[in-house]
Amino acid sequence: MNVHNSLISKYFPAIALLLLLFWQTPALSRSNPCISDNCVIINGGGENSMTRETARQDREEWNAQRDLRNKINKRKEKRFEEYENDIDNEDACLKNFNLNAYWEPKTKRCLDVNTGRPINPK
Structure with missing residues (x-):
């Protein structure tokens, strides 16, 4: 049994290579059927x-x-520009030096805390 295992281990790579070659030869010949005229x-x-x-x-x-x-x-x-303008206005309102200003997300306006009136943050 040991002799058979050593023969298999010796010839296995050669057998695998031959098997792959025989398998690929028909596949390669079918890929280009127009070899002759x-x-x-x-x-x-x-x-x-x-x-x-x-x-x-x-x-x-x-x-x-x-x-x-x-x-x-x-x-x-147009929707992107509106969204971009809203973000710019929110940033301007939040960075405003007026401590009474806050950003109202529902109305998307900068409002005064005390009066609730819109503030122009610039």
Whole structure:
């Protein structure tokens, strides 16, 4: 039994290498079936009237949706600018030297503690 174990341990790497080579050879030959000159290209690269028509329809749809995309982008920019202005106003209110000023998060305004009137923090 010891002799069999030593033979297996000696020849195992060679057997594994041969097994991998025999396994990969058919896979590599299937990856490029056009090795010789007998390859036939069907459809001339994929250009036909149907692909051109679908491409034209896709362009029309893309152009038709351009206005909608622009409106959505403008709305997102407007919301971002409002959010950015609110953050800037809050920072200005909190850094204000007026001790009676505080930031009201619900109304997003800088108010006076005593009167409740808006303060312009600058």
